[in-house]
Amino acid sequence: MKKVVLIGNPNTGKTSLFNALTGLNQSTGNYPGITVDKKKGRLNLEVETIDIIDLPGTYSLEPHSLDEEVVLQEILNINEPIDSIIYIADAxxxxxxxxxxxxxxxxxxxCILVVNRIDKIKKSGIQINQQELSDYYKCPVVLTSITQNIGLQKLKEELKNCQTASTYKCLFKLNNADFEQLREIKSIKNDYWAWLVVHQKCSHKLFTLQEQKHIESVLSKTTYESEALIKEEAIERYTNIDLLLNSVLKQIDTDKSISQKIDKILTHKYYGYLIFFSILFLIFQAIYSWASVPMDYIDAFFGDLSVWLRNSLPDNRINKLVSEALIPGIGGVVIFVPQIALLFGFISLLEQSGYMSRVVFIMDRFMRRFGLNGKSIVPLISGVACAIPAIMAARNIDNAKERLLTILVVPFMTCAARLPVYTILIALMIPSNTDYGFNLQGVVLMLMYLLGFVSSILASIGLSKLIKDESKEVFIIELPSYQIPQIKNLFHTLLNKTKSFVFDAGKIIVAVSIILWVLASFGPGNAFTSAEQYLENTIEINNTNTYDDALAAYKLEHSYLGYLGKGIEPLIRPLGYDWKIGIGIIASFAAREVFVGTMASIYSVGSKQEDGKTILEKLRQAQNSTTGKPTYTFAVTLSLLIFYAFAMQCVSTIAIVKRETNSWKWPIIQTLGMTSIAYVGAFLTYTIFS
Amino acid sequence: MKNQRTIANLNINETGIIAGNQQENIPLKLIQMGCTSNTKIMLRMKAPSSDPLCIQFGGNDIALRLEEAKKIAIE
Known part of the structure; x- marks a missing residue:
């Protein structure tokens, strides 16, 4: 199949074109660098079907950030060469x-050159000399306006006729005898390819080991100043472009008066921040109040489904696996969908409108004090949903040190997975009828979010002293004109993000639920298999309910899971926890939100669920098996809250940090560091309050 | 060059032309966006505490930090 890539500057309508061609809608962002991963789509052209790859927006082939490296590597990829390029330019x-x-x-x-937003310049009565452009670059030129559906048919025609070899001859000359030796490598097709290989180390890994050695030996022979040379290249290119543009079109003065007026308010030294924090406040209010209605329905639905399945399926192990592990596990994933969809929806709106770049602009100075960057604000805000997309969003931070710091501190932010844990712990700690004219539980929850933000800032200050700044990249960001977000794009963003959450995070959560159930349902030795006999000797059977509960508790204690919890009990006893909480903590390393489900299953495995007790009631009644006092005292609950605020308890996050930093060093430091803070913090909390 | 004006000295909405031989002082990314010596630029706005700055040239609105802006001389 033909491979076509889509390239262009950020904010040119590239993603909209991709959506229009492939029908596989993704998001269009106004924030530079929203297209993080390689996105593929298919286009049926009657004569043939082609693969279209949407590459991240970039300003040049010489990359400044990681998502720009993707572009260079895709284009120079010799193993899977591209057949043609659709280049989208903003008229x-x-x-x-x-x-x-x-x-x-x-x-x-x-190549095919697509000149988009043609409607904008036609309005000003300016014509583009299409023929002149086409003659100069020896390629078809198509004028489009994607939002108004102009020129798409023409583009598809051109794609059908697309030539197999370029007739454009590279004008670029290396002018360096040493570098010219690189042309001995067959896949380095001309002087410009060689030039890119000379100056871009990240391209070397595309070659075979033997070729890499050749490249290294050639480059080690000469000394050269890459940056100065690349600047010369850029200046020469602009000189040529200016000559060409003289006959193609005159420089147009774009009308930016509307954007300027909006900017006066949105970047104002007081209103700017006031508006930003009001928007954040609104988003959080919406996430909690709007999402709670569908969440209640989802909760009730899966609860009923579980009971219904248990009663209607034959009573055996599979029944138990489905009704006690699988369905509650899936329910535990789906219940987050409303919150996640809302959060990603708001972020998408802020990005599409162009506002996110302004937030970066007004927050840069503030963030710099902590060793971060204005662009860190986007990962930090996204971190409130989930650390994984947030860490990936750090890719468009050009400066390596600021990017690393952002990645390291994002997991301190209170992600959506902590929310169910916080909710239940806060409810245990503070009675809901507390009324001081405001909801005290809500205030504590807000304080927990604040704690997350403050600790990420503090961690960043500390870490910035330890990490050396070797990057030459400076903070430069485009502030695009404001645009009205497209509902269609918003809808598809929501769909894609929710889908990837349900399937990516969902897999782990369901798997953990099943593993936990298996570990809790089986145990080594006699104590588990013949629990009935052991119990008969110790308990008088006068009430079937108490007997069943006691049997279940005895079995759990002697299951694999029970031994696992008891194994770490000595370690967590100083924090005030018993082995049951220990199981919850172990399970949380897969994903934090598993805690609530785990506690629910630990206190209900095998027990009569028809009694209709909520998780909260079960936890309130829970007793510490060694002391016999209630498990969840104020001190224990607060200590747990602190532990969950700091502990790095998410395998997926560790995996993504490993991938994004390309080392084991940082995820290990991060995990050990955060978990130590959590341990010490929880210990101090417990000691002070008990 | 004690009294050489830089981008940082521009008032809002004031235009200036980047002085010759500034290649070394202009960050590469800015050059690749089309801001080179002899480019006409305008200071569009400043973030609170005057850092970063937003400059406009050839239809682009680009923000850069004060530290970099101070290095780029204008005529």
Whole structure:
């Protein structure tokens, strides 16, 4: 199948074009770098079907950030060469957009130049000399306006006729005898390819080991100043573009007066922050109040489904596995969907409108004090939903140190997975009828979010002193014109993000629920298998209910899970926890939200669920098996709250940090560091309050 | 060059032309966006506490930090 890639500057309508061509809608962001992963789609062209790959927006082939490296590596990929390139340029900003295009042309890969937002410049009565552009770059030029559905049919026609070899001849000359030796490698097709290989180390891994050695030996022979050379390249390209544009179109003065007026308010030194924090406040209010209604329904639905299945399926192990592990496990995933969809929806709106770049602009100075970057605000805010997409969002921070710091401190933010844990612990600690004119539980919850933010900032200050800054990259960000977000794009963002949450996080949660159930339902030795006999000797049977509960508790204590919990009990006893909480903590390392479900199953495995007790009531009645006093005293609950605020308890996050930092060093430091803080914090809390 | 004005000295909405031979002082990314010596720029706005700054050239609105802006001389 033909492989076509879609390239362009950020904010040119690239993702909208991708959606229009493939029908596989994804999000269009106004925030530079929203397209993080490689997105593929298919286009049926009657004669053939082609694969289209949407690459992250970039300003040049020389990458400044990680998501820009993706572009270079995809284009120079010799193993899976691309057949042609669709280059999308913004008509309103043709000069800058032609810069990257001139680099692409020099690669001698067949291209189609799409000039988008043609409606915007037609309004000002300006014509683009399409023929002149086409003659100069020796490629078809299509004028489009994707939002108004203009030019798409023409583009598809051009894709059908797309030539197999470029007729454009690379004008770029290496002018360095040493570098020219690189041309001995067959896959380095011309001088410009060689140039990119010289200056971009990240491209070397695309070659075979033997070729890599050759490259290294050639480069070690000469000394050269990459940055100065690349700057010269850029200046020469702009000189050529300016000459061309003289005959193609005159420089247009774009009308930015509306954006300027909005900016006056949104970046104002008082109103700017006031509006930003009001928006944040609104988002959190919405997440809690709007989401609670569907969440209650989902909770009730899975509860009923579980009871119904237990009663209607034959009474055996499979019945128990389904009704006690599988269905509650799936329910535990689906229940987060309303909150996650709302949060991602709001973030998508902020990005699409162009507001997120303004937040970066006004927050940069503040974030810099902590060793971070204005761009860190996006990962930190997203961290309130889930650390995984948040850590990935740090990819567009150009400066390596600021990016690393952001990745390291994001998990301190209170993610959605902590929310159910906090909710239940706070309810245990504070009676709901407390009324001081405001909801005290709500205030404590807010304090927990604040604690997350403050500790990420403090951690960043500490870490920034330890990490060296070797990156030359500086903070430069485009502030695009404000745009009205497209509902269609919003809808597809919600769909995609929710889908990936349900299937990615869902797999882990369901798997953990099943593993826990198995560990709790089986045990080594006689104590588990013949629990009835052991019990008969110790308990007088006068009430079937008490007997059943006692049997279940005895079995749990002697199951694999019970031994596991008891194994770590000595370690967590100083924090005030018993082995049952220990099981919850172990399970939480898969995903924090598993805690609530685990506690629910530990206190209900085998017991009569028809008694209709909620998890909260079960936890209130729970007794510490060694002391016989209630388990969840104020001190224990607060200590648990602190533990969950700091502990790095999410395998997926550790895995993503490993992938994004490309080392085991940082995830290990992060996990050990955060979990130590959690342990010490919980210990101090318990000691002080008990 | 004691009294050389830089981007940081511009008033809001004031235009200036980047001085010649500034290649070394302009960050690479800015050059690749089309801001080179002799480019006409305008200071569009400042973030609170005057850092970062937002400059406009050829239809682009680009924010950069004060530290970098101070290095780029204008005519």
């Amino acid at each position: 309103v900003n043709l000069r800058r957009n032609l810069f990257l295009f001139s680099q692409i042309c020099d690669l001698e890969i067949p």
